[in-house]
Amino acid sequence: MMRALGTLHTIGMGPGDPELLTLKALRLIGQAPVVAYFAKRGRVGHARSIAGARLHPDAIELRFEYPFTTELSIEDPRYPVDMGVFYEACAGRIAAHLDGGQDVALLCEGDPFFYGSSMYLYDRLHADYPHETVPGVTGMSGCWTAAGLPIAHGDDMLCVLPGTLDEDRLVDRLLGCDAAVIMKVGRNLAKIQRALRRAGMAERAVYVERGTQDGQCILPMTGMDGRAAPYFSMVLVQGRQRLR
Ligand SMILES: C[S@@+](CC[C@H](N)C(=O)[O-])C[C@H]1O[C@@H](n2cnc3c(N)ncnc32)[C@H](O)[C@@H]1O
Structure with missing residues (x-):
């Protein structure tokens, strides 16, 4: 058999x-x-x-x-x-x-x-x-919860982007969305910072490293200058904030 x-x-x-x-x-x-x-x-x-x-x-x-x-x-x-x-x-x-x-x-x-x-x-x-x-x-769900960031409200458009995209493409996609998740930060950190600045999102972007794990670190992107990012990190941009 x-x-x-x-x-x-x-x-x-x-x-x-x-x-x-x-x-x-x-x-x-x-x-x-x-x-x-x-x-x-x-x-x-x-x-x-x-x-x-x-x-x-x-x-x-x-x-x-x-x-x-x-x-x-x-x-x-x-x-x-x-x-x-x-x-x-x-x-x-x-x-x-x-x-x-x-x-x-x-x-x-x-x-x-x-x-x-x-x-x-x-x-x-x-x-x-x-x-x-x-x-x-998902990692992103763990990260936005750990950071206390309700990510998308109402008809906000959320865009999930790999940080491996080239800078112009990142900017182009960021300009078309309200909320964003940028994965695979690591060695792409400096490029992601430039793209966020060009898209006018740097001030509200939050960096989350090892979300929900030992060694979790959450920082505003504006405080990231000179810091390196590991592979297990992402950047979150909260959507439009409004009360109903
Ligand atoms: C190959 S993807 C795997 C995604 C995974 N399957 C998920 O559902 O989240 C790896 C990327 O996920 C992100 N990631 C996953 N878990 C994470 C966590 N706990 N903290 C920060 N970033 C995380 C990082 O951006 C990392 O570069």
Whole structure:
């Protein structure tokens, strides 16, 4: 008799505070025989660290270490090729467990379908295996709540932008929205500051680093001069303020 395939559970782990995990995520990570997650070189992995000791004690861990993070620019033609090879290998390791009938929990910071690396594995596996995706509290939601910034009211237009865009494009998009979230700050900080100034938004922009996590830091963008930003940071611009 053929063995039933395992199920791929792609699990949103929220922005950092483990109390922001959903009940479903908690149940699935506590019972998964195999748990997979991404990690930067030398790091535990953000999604894995949110899980802490909540995994099943006998769980097999698949740690997928990125071949590079900032060493190769996203513009470099080698980037998509090398990352494609990496994601293919990760999907193969997960598929081996699913073929053997074991369920796999793939951990993802925030929400899996919102700029999550896990989507590249989901894309490769979901047609061939039973699968379920568990949404998570997004990083931006954790950050605007931590900063006490109701982000969009009424008919405000909220724009979510990757800080990797070039300066002119950032300005162009910022000018067309009321509220904004700029992700992936890191080495793009100075460019984002210039774009916010050009769009007339610098005074009301707020920087949030490691929102809801240990080491959380919240500052007005105007107080950021000379400061470096880690990858886990974003900039928030609150929409129009009005009382009803
Ligand atoms: C690859 S995206 C992952 C987004 C994630 N799937 C989500 O739902 O938020 C990584 C970017 O998310 C943002 N981010 C996610 N969680 C964050 C947090 N707790 N604090 C600050 N920024 C965060 C940062 O801008 C970071 O560069």
